[in-house]
Amino acid sequence: MSSLNKIIIIGSGGREQAMAFKLAQSSEVSLIYVCPDPKTPFPSEKIKGLDLNPNHFEELGHYALEEEIDLVVVGPEVPLVNGVVDFLERKGISVLGPSKEGAKLEGSKHFSKQLMKESEIPTAKFKNASSYEEGLEYLEKVNESGLVDLGVVIKADKLAAGKGVFLCNSENEARDVLFKIMKDESFVIKDNKVVIEEKLFGKEISAFALCDGDSFLTLGFARDYKRLKDCDEGPNTGGMGGFSNPELVNEILQKEIEENVFSKTLNSLKSRGIHYKGILFAGLMIDPSGVVNVLEFNVRMGDPEAQILLPLVKEDLFPLFKAAADGELLELIKRRPPSLKNKVHMKSESSVHVVMVSEGYPILEKGRNMKLEQPISFPQVNQRKEALTYCFLSGAMKENEGNRLLNSSGRVLGITGLGLNLKEARERAYERVHQTNFEGAHYRSDIALNL
Numbered sequence: 001m002s003s004l005n006k007i008i009i010i011g012s013g014g015r016e017q018a019m020a021f022k023l024a025q026s027s028e029v030s031l032i033y034v035c036p037d038p039k040t041p042f043p044s045e046k047i048k049g050l051d052l053n054p055n056h057f058e059e060l061g062h063y064a065l066e067e068e069i070d071l072v073v074v075g076p077e078v079p080l081v082n083g084v085v086d087f088l089e090r091k092g093i094s095v096l097g098p099s100k101e102g103a104k105l106e107g108s109k110h111f112s113k114q115l116m117k118e119s120e121i122p123t124a125k126f127k128n129a130s131s132y133e134e135g136l137e138y139l140e141k142v143n144e145s146g147l148v149d150l151g152v153v154i155k156a157d158k159l160a161a162g163k164g165v166f167l168c169n170s171e172n173e174a175r176d177v178l179f180k181i182m183k184d185e186s187f188v189i190k191d192n193k194v195v196i197e198e199k200l201f202g203k204e205i206s207a208f209a210l211c212d213g214d215s216f217l218t219l220g221f222a223r224d225y226k227r228l229k230d231c232d233e234g235p236n237t238g239g240m241g242g243f244s245n246p247e248l249v250n251e252i253l254q255k256e257i258e259e260n261v262f263s264k265t266l267n268s269l270k271s272r273g274i275h276y277k278g279i280l281f282a283g284l285m286i287d288p289s290g291v292v293n294v295l296e297f298n299v300r301m302g303d304p305e306a307q308i309l310l311p312l313v314k315e316d317l318f319p320l321f322k323a324a325a326d327g328e329l330l331e332l333i334k335r336r337p338p339s340l341k342n343k344v345h346m347k348s349e350s351s352v353h354v355v356m357v358s359e360g361y362p363i364l365e366k367g368r369n370m371k372l373e374q375p376i377s378f379p380q381v382n383q384r385k386e387a388l389t390y391c392f393l394s395g396a397m398k399e400n401e402g403n404r405l406l407n408s409s410g411r412v413l414g415i416t417g418l419g420l421n422l423k424e425a426r427e428r429a430y431e432r433v434h435q436t437n438f439e440g441a442h443y444r445s446d447i448a449l450n451l
Contacts, residue, residue: 004030005318008064010054010084011075014062014355014394014414015303019049019073021390026318029068033069035060040393041407044375057087064093071096071322072442074278077159077300085278088347089213096325097278098299102269103298105280107158109195112297119268122260123294124153125286126197132182138196139178144350150345151199155296156181156191162174162226162238163362164189164294166197188364198425202287203426204295205249206305209282210320210344212329213275214377216262218343220309221249222351224302228362230446237362238411241305243448244312245350245422257284258342265297277324281305283400307392307414351446352425353416354433358395359440361410376405376412378436389428390416391436422448 005028012034020032024044034042037049052335054060055078064072074080074086074097083100097103104111110130114125120379129135135154142152146315156164156176166181168174171192174196180187181194208219224242228234261282269276281298310317323332360370375394395409419426424446433443 003364004028005070005322006031006033006067007318008033008035008050008069008072009062009075010060010072010079011033012036012049013303014392014401014411015301015306016075017042017392017394018310018390019075019301019308020044021392022313023073023321026316027348028316028318036394040396043390054084055082057084058265060084061088061091061093064088065091070094071318071325072123073097073129074319075300077103077106077298080278080299081159094322094325096321098276099274101272102274102276102278103299105265105269105276106155107159109296109323110193112164113195113197115265115268115272116294119264121264121294122292123269124197124200126195128157128193128195130193132178135178135182135194135196136175139171139174142196145202151317153195153199154178154181155195155197156189157193157195158191160189160191160350163236163364164191165226165236168332186259188366200285200293200295202285205247205284206302207257207261207282207284208301208305208309209258209280210324210329211262211266211276211278211280212264212327213270213277213323214327215265215330215333216258216280217329217333218254218258218262219279220312220344220346221254222302222305222308223248224304224308225444225447228357228444229444230424230444232312235362235364237357239302239355240357240444241352241354241414241447242304242308243350243352243422243425243451244308245425246348253286253290253292257282260292265281275327277327303394304353304355304414305352307390307416309346311390311416311418312347312349312351313344314347317344320344347418349418350422350425351416351418352422352429353414354429354434354443354447355394355411355414356433356438356443357411358407358409358438359442361442372408373399373406374439375399376407376438378413379432386419389432391430391432392416407441408426412438412441422451 033050035050419425
């Protein structure tokens with residue numbers, strides 16, 4: 001491996017900005033391209049924007065070869081589901097991310113639920129419905145058994161940017177959601193397949209593993225807040241913030257997640273001929289008795305979980321990412337100290353992340369608009385390695401004339417605070433949030449509150 005490496009990060013949201021921030025700290029990395037170019041300030045001189053469309057695989061591959069790129073890291077799910085890893089690897093380019101077949105874990109809820117059932121990976125009871133009529137029939141069946149009164153969850157089969165999950169507390173609500181997804185042309189989330197499953201109760205945890213197809217290292221745990229408003233009210237979003245602290249998952253629970261979720265999933269994929277490389281993200285529900293169930297799988301780092309966890313990583317991330325991409329993680333693990341044989345080295349601190357969104361977000365019905373192109377004012381944040389507060393831009397852009405930043409999409413930016421405990425981390429994050437403004441800005445005030 002060369003002592004100085006060049007990286008392309010596909011994606012330009014808050015997650016990718018956090019990845020770039022962390023990888024830029026590596027002494028083995030000389031240059032990081034963020035693609036497409038977000039046209040926003042970066043926290044390091046090593047990071048530059050790359051004005052290419054990452055969905056144009058041929059152009060991306062040509063650039064990577066011409067510039068002798070050492071590693072491509074894929075941030076969002078859409079290029080993965082569309083096969084960017086397969087395309088680039090055929091050209092001999094090292095890529096961190098699963099193949100198109102592996103990306104089905106997120107790209108098709110039908111596929112992932114069936115895999116969990118066949119592999120005895122713990123998950124909620126469910127029905128894969130491939131038509132509106134089949135969905136209605138199943139709702140009638142569960143209504144007769146009284147399960148609808150406990151709540152059901154309806155999920156669109158395809159990708160929906162985190163907004164395709166609907167919690168229903170009555171049969172009428174479930175029927176309405178089913179109709180909207182499968183029949184209502186004015187509804188933004190459209191699909192001809194859904195998953196209907198029982199509603200689980202407990203605490204949600206996001207668990208991450210860095211995988212090379214055979215081996216993995218646990219990359220941390222976080223809890224995110226999906227609902228738009230305080231007290232978990234309002235519609236689901238792509239994520240309004242979250243937190244991580246050492247007490248979130250104890251050693252016993254971590255071992256269970258590693259054995260019954262990560263190991264089983266990788267082995268199950270392998271038995272299907274899928275060599276899963278990249279980051280495996282398991283959304284989990286831990287019930288009051290400690291039983292673990294998988295809510296869903298994602299095939300990339302979470303957003304906002306990347307902004308929560310990556311500032312807590314205590315070691316150089318580049319060698320880990322490169323080893324996973326090249327299928328050499330086991331060799332690296334053998335050289336690690338005993339305490340780090342199964343996990344990435346994390347700080348013992350707590351992290352709290354708060355997302356600020358535009359007025360009108362999220363849009364679930366056609367014809368509705370968000371309040372965009374509003375100037376953003378925020379204090380200068382020290383993004384150095386030892387900093388205790390970080391700002392990660394997501395839906396922001398420079399105005400055409402001038403240097404002001406404007407909000408350009410739903411989730412605009414996020415502030416991460418670190419501290420010796422959640423209270424201290426939370427205070428740091430919200431102090432910066434209160435100093436950050438744009439017209440129509442909205443954020444939750446209860447992230448990591450009273451825990």
